[in-house]
Amino acid sequence: MRHGSEHAKAGAAVRWSLKARLRAYRHALALAMLLLGGALLIGLLVAHYAGRRALEQDAAQARVQLQLYADALRRYVDRYRxxxxxxxxxxxxxxxxxxxxxxxxxxxxxxxxxxxxxxxxxxxxxxxxxxxxxxxxxxxxxxxxxxxxxxxxxxxxxxxxxxxxxxxxxxxxxxxxxxxxxxxxxxxxxxxxxxxxxxxxxLQELETQWATSTDIVFLSDEHGVIFLANRPAWRYRELHPLAADEAAQIGRSRQYADLPLRALDLPVAPPAGDRLRRVQIKAPDAPRVRLDVLWQSLPLSGEHWTLHLLRDTAAARAAGRIAGLAAAGAWLALLLLALFVQSRARLASLRKRSREELEEMVKQHAAALRTARDGVVEAARRAALGQSASLDHLPQGVSVVDAELRLVAWNKRYVDIFRYPSELMQIGRPIDDLFRFNAQRGLLGDGDYDEAIRRRLEHLRAGTPYLHERERPDGTVLEIRGNPLPGGGFVTSYADITQYKNAARDLRTLAVTLERRIEERTEDLQLAKGEAERANLYKTRFVAAAVHDLLQPLNAARMFVSALRNRVAAGEAQTLIDNVDEALSAQDALLAGLLDISRLESGTLDVRRRDLRLDALLDTLAREFGVLAESRGLRLDYVPTRAIVHTDEDLLRRIVQNFLSNAIRYTPRGRIVLGCRRAGEAVRIEVWDTGVGIPDAQRAVIFEEFRRLDTGRNAQERGAGLGLAIVERVARLLGHRVALRSWPGRGSVFSVTVPRGDPARIAVTTPAPARIDDSPLRGLRLWCLDDDGRVREATRALLETWGCTVGLYADAEAALAAADPQAVPDLMLLDYRLGSGEGPDCLPALNARWGRSVPVIVISAERDAALLARAREAGWGFLAKPIRPAALRALISRLVVRRV
CATH class of the missing domain: 3.30.450.20 (PAS domain)
Structure with a gap:
């Protein structure tokens, strides 16, 4: 019975032991599920929160970095704006x-x-x-x-x-x-x-600066087209499909030439309201890779651009995972600690050594977990603050302080600029310590540096953006730009602009040098102008003297021919005389043209503009050249006009005379038409002919000196080639436009456009009384004072054919010696250039000797306006060499015969 009872107890004990083991297994399984499930849940929650926090810190840092990029871009553009x-x-x-x-x-x-x-x-x-x-x-x-x-x-x-x-x-x-x-x-x-x-x-320099960044940085225009990026495959991409008008505008301006614009694969558009703006996008340079990035944008209003920065979220996600693992480890550590405490209470009877070893093992495990957690947290915080990798690629020195004015971030360039010792650069260091360190080295200027530090700290607390330049004792110039951060704190950038300042200084020096060179060139030009004016004056005097000497024998020859004409009967001799007269006339025209060219180039030609009736001028020219045209077998038709123009009558006459002379010279048969057309506020005087015309190749050169067509009737008729050259210069002097139209083989049209005049300013002229007495010159006593013997003899021959008594004298002394109050001449012909002086200088002495003034005709090769005015004021007659006998006869009649 006892043995059976013991056996039953043993069986019961075995069953209890089995049940106890089963309960222990169940308890261990539940505990394991609690440990793993709690660690997983805690890890996921902490990872999500830490990752979100890391993303927000990355976004804030990206915005600061984007602002720095924008400042660098503006500063680069403003340097040249x-x-x-x-x-x-x-x-x-x-x-x-x-x-x-x-x-x-x-x-x-x-x-x-x-x-x-x-x-x-x-x-x-x-x-x-x-x-x-x-x-x-x-x-x-x-x-x-x-x-x-x-x-x-x-x-x-x-x-x-x-x-x-x-x-x-x-x-x-x-x-x-x-x-x-x-x-x-x-x-x-x-x-x-x-x-x-x-x-x-x-702007490639900016891309070079951006290339060192691990972020994706690019710039888009107002149409959303990327045109600048630190990744080549991102260039010329469309952020959104272009509208039809945008594509047309880009095509018209050829903004991107023939470069293809491709769409950016952007399946998920960045939400505008989310500060993080997290986007998943396929990279153009790696289409099979889908990037998870933070998208930050900053509009640049001045240029209508937008600056974008895409930062990979892998680091933030890794920080979240690390934080989740650390939290899960902490949760496991806490549960293990609780189990350890429970085990310690339940196993109090265990041996002291086992308890100490287990306690030591738990302590070591807990210390290892805390060390890992602290390291992970510190690494996450340093990555969020961006002490080195995110700021070191910037060319400017950058420092960031928090709301309590403590240093939280900086880059290597900032340390290099101010040469800070490594022990001074610590996170959490008051910025006051760095200011004081700079002040002790004299970098804050002279004076009380405590006051300078106080001002800087107050400015940082106020959070007001600022921009100024500071020159350091070593000559370095820093551009300091500060901006407040959202939520408190301040970011300050320090850019070395010494080279830019030196370039600006060199540019100012260049401007001063250029101004000095301009002044020197102006002085040289004034000296050259003076020399040119003196040379022009010498040339004018030389031409006047040369023309005077050339006209002397020509004048004598024409008077000899005129005298000979009156003494030779008609016949072959008369024809020879006519040929000689024509040759002399051609020579006369050549010298007159040369003199006109000289006066036009020297600027001594006097211009007297007034309002005048055009019909009187054109009427006279039509009658004069009509006779010449008729003698050549041509017909000249004139269309009358009532136009009133504002011009110089003599100079306009010279222009139209040359037109008519050329038309007669180069028209073998047919007719010539002289008339006017309205041209707005002007009148266009035209001369039409049916002549040989002018080829296109010669139209530009016929207005040059000594240029003439080879299509005249003979060599004499072709002229000297000065007529149109004089026309071009006279028209330029008057401000009138000369034009030419021509059809080779059919004819030409020469025209000059003259401004209209005011009819109210036309002077009313009284017609001259009709000549009553046209008695001959026979019996007049005339004196001739000329230093050229041939001219004196020619004058004698001409005047004696008219029945005049002539006295010839070579200089003023001979005339004064012959002057007799009982034999006063009726008129005196006086050469203006008499010896080394002027002919009129002898008039006062001669008039005093005679007791009265004698009519005078001054003869000169110079057609100077001052000389004409002097002759008009003194009441003298004036004739230009070479003298036309008819003009001399008419002037003598007007001065002497009518006076009688």
């Missing part, structure tokens, strides 16, 4: 745009733009006229020069013409190189647009 406006004020560019520049002016413009471009280090400088045609460029030496191309279709040209300045990014139409174009309109004194100055900036 004012250069077109400065160049638009240069007089040399205005003068070149005022009219078509010659080759020398173009060369100077190209050299000037090349020099300025070399100083400013821009890409290209171009000067465009008002039609959009490039007339000068800094790359004129290159095969891809901009000179000679039409840029009127470019928006920067159209904007500058309409608003005064413009900007445009696009691929160069000539060079094929993309760049940013800044333009400025060039105005004249009245404000009218003469042309446009354009500077092209190469």
């Amino acid at each position: 004012t250069l077109p406006a400065v160049l638009a004020l240069e007089p040399e560019l205005r003068q070149a745009l005022s009219g078509p520049p010659d080759a020398a002016a173009r060369a100077r413009l190209d050299a000037r733009l090349e020099e300025v471009n070399g100083v400013t280090r821009s890409s290209t400088l171009t000067l465009i006229d008002r039609r959009g045609l490039s007339i000068a460029a800094s790359n004129w030496r290159l095969p891809s020069s901009n000179v000679g191309y039409d840029y009127a279709f470019r928006p920067y040209f159209q904007q500058a013409v309409s608003t005064g300045h413009g900007s445009f990014y696009g691929v160069g139409a000539t060079t094929g190189v993309a760049g940013y174009f800044l333009s400025e309109a060039v105005h004249d004194a009245a404000g009218a647009v003469l042309g446009v100055v354009v500077i092209k900036l190469d």
